[in-house]
Amino acid sequence: MRLKLISPDEMNADQKATYDEAVAGKRGAAPAPMLAWLNSPEMARHATRLGETLRFNTIFPAKLSEIAILVTARHFTAHYEWWAHKRLALKGGLDVEIIDAIRDRRTPRFDDPQAQMIYDVAKSLHEGHGLAKPLYDAAVRLLSERGLVEIIGLCGYYTLVSMTLNTFEFGLPEGEVSELA
Template identity: 55%
Template sequence: MRLRTLSPSEMTADQKSIYEESVSSKRGTVTPPLRAWIHAPEVARHAGRLGAFLRYDTTLGPLLSELAILVTARHWSAQFEWYAHKKLALAAGLDSGIIDAINHRHVPDFDDPEAQLVYEFSESLHENCKVPKLLYDKAIEMLGETGVVELVGLLGYYALVSMTLNTFEIEAPEGEICDLVP
């Protein structure tokens, strides 16, 4: 990591508070992007709380959330994000063939219409910076207004995570394999 990882003894009271909040949260740890954000405590505080909600508490559920996160990781070629969320996507039940197709920038074959919608919506927003009306209307119909807002939030948040990981050169942990293709 380009930034120095601060130990709790080196942290200000504000940084230590954020560190402790992260360790005692559902995450149970200080995530790699938070290790960078903690150098700017207000960024860390707000991004950490938003991330905790988007990661664990949306109406999308783990499978659709992890699918959207992998599309984002692939878009940004974020090594650590791909490494971490591929495991979580598999655990959530996302088919390995779908993950492999995303990794190789191929359109996956879906059996689940909601998963296909999340993939298409995510790809459209990342690649075209917008979502066409027909796709938007279908998303509202299938996910509801809350689900669509949460999906956009998830995609934006994980774009921030990816930019953080890439800027500060946070890759998969040493000795771990990240199979994200160039």
């Protein structure tokens, strides 16, 4: 870890208010990258609120949202993010074969057209830096404009998360080993 993370009793008033808000939210804890973001309390406040909205208040169930998150974590080889969201994806009902394919940089097989579209959109955003018109049109038809905006939001937010975790070299919990090479 490149950054000394401060404990709640070491936080100034702005940091502590942001930390307390996160703990009182739907997560019930401060998300790992927020501990770095607290060096900029206002950024931490807004980023954490955005993350909570994207995790819990999109039109998609966790099973589908986690596809975009895992594609993002894999794109950035974000070890901590992958570790955390693989567990959430499994809990949400995402098939382990799909997760393993994303981990191994293989294209998964999907039975659900929405899941396939979310995967295709996430891959295109990261690898192509946007969506070609045919993919855009298909995504709007299948996911709706709101759904497409939310998938873009998930990919963008988890890009910030991945960059934060990678830059400050957040380690995995003791005893855990990364699956990503």
